[in-house]
Amino acid sequence: MSPLSQPLITLLSSLTARSETAPCLRAAGVVITDGAWGTQLQARGLPPGTCPDTWNLSHPDLVEQVPRAYVEAGSRIVLTNTFRANRLALADHGVTDSVEAINRAGVEISRRATGGRALVFASIGPSGRLLLAGTVTEEELMTAFDEQARALAAAGADALVVETMADLDEARIAVVAAKATGLPVVACMVFDSGADQDRTMMGTTPEDAARALEAAGADVIGANCGQGIEGYVGICRRLVNATDRPVWIKANAGVPTLVDGEAVYATSPAQFASASRAVVDAGARFIGGCCGTTPEFIRALAREIGS
Template identity: 50%
Template sequence: MGRLLGLFGGRRVVITDGAWGTEMQARGLAIGQPGDLWNLERPADVLAVARSYIDSGSHVILTNTFRGNAVALAAIGLADRVAEINRRGAEISREAARARPGVRVFGSMGPTGKVLATGEIGPEAVTSAFASQAEALAAGGVDALLFETFSDVEEARLAVRSARPLGLPIVVSFAFDAGKKKDRTMMGVTPEAVGQAMAEEGADAVGANCGAGPDAFPSICRRLGESSGLPVWIKPNAGIPALDAGKAVYTMTPEDFAGHAAPIIEAGARFLGGCCGTSPAFVQALTKALESCASS
């Protein structure tokens, strides 16, 4: 079964959560602003987001720490607050998870935002940034670590290596949104290259999130699973957004989104949730769709 799936007692498909940024913007976070500092300044709002997903059926709740590494925080003058932002983020999600037995907390870790290939950042700085963030999340009580929305395999390799000494299960998820078929990352990496690399590094699961709507994910899911032999983590966006006064607007309904669950699960997904534009209503719809699949 593996130590990651073992956290869920052999559940065939684990329902994760949906978008955090969308929910925090509804509570007043300015578009384009990182929400990580809310762990310290507005913890009640962060707790409310976590609880809303758990109440909707999530078996996995993330932490509000996507941009919590030292490199990303340095861009907004908060590099010295890595430990407290991440530890508090983990503690808040841990508090929310206590309301429902079996809910697990995964520490959310996004990329640095710098490019290794051009020398914009070096491997030592990347490794240090992820190691310090992972240590703080572990201190806050997370059950596993999720590196999400990556595009560079080499950065992801460093991320896994930096976190492996902590002994926590590790999931690595990439955004596939480039190429003619939208099956490449921004750096031109294929699902096959991602799957092979993450298996080599000892990740416990590999996945795809963001990038596109759910119709694009069955093929990517299958290719990730076949190339890695690992459980696959999938979190699509709520379709392709339209721009309204410079703001991304997602029009896909929760029911339409959940209608894509069956082919994604048939393609091998073991973890399924939503990314940009999704909400607790989408998780609730996914939960109902999963129940329907199980009874059919």
């Protein structure tokens, strides 16, 4: 165990003891997580339309470059290339027979990349199905998330991150499945809708999300994707005011524009890092980046707020 990881082990222990969480977090300070994965894999040659998670089996060396670069930039927590590695999402790519292998490889790849210098929080993303539209049932979601969460836990993940959720019911089901593993669970929604871009696609407010995710058992409450760092200041503050759980924020590098068919993010690492100070002041205890962010964004964050 490296000296860098020990404060995070202490932090993780506190997440299951609510009365001790706040003091431990004050001692540990703000924890810098990682940045984008999808856009980083695309930069390494991931073809359009290819399921990124399958690269855990076909291109593990290229996948490993992503978390290693983040750790070298200052990340103390890195995620895994398992965002779409639930049975329902993988069915769209015809690889449901590889659920366990893809998830296991995802954790092992990130673990190798950290070299003991950071913790591995495994990613669990949405199913790609809509409960409201009747394209999936709650039972089917529970089965899919339970299968993925157990595979990630068995592979040695330090915690699980339910992220980029637009449907609160789906997020709640995923959290319950993740909590059954006994690991700490981070639960994040996407707030990018409504007149003030402070609601999920389904109309959920930060306050409603915080209360429901806390009731489901989430140890950390958060938000990711959807918009740039400036838009998350108010959302972070509202989450902090609605829950006693630590708050996790991972914003995009701004809102992308299409240039010659390619998504271009206008926010620079320096701008992102500077704006992150207001998010930390609003109460975030875990901060990183989402779509469009790179190791340079994490390096700039480390310079701005420390780790």
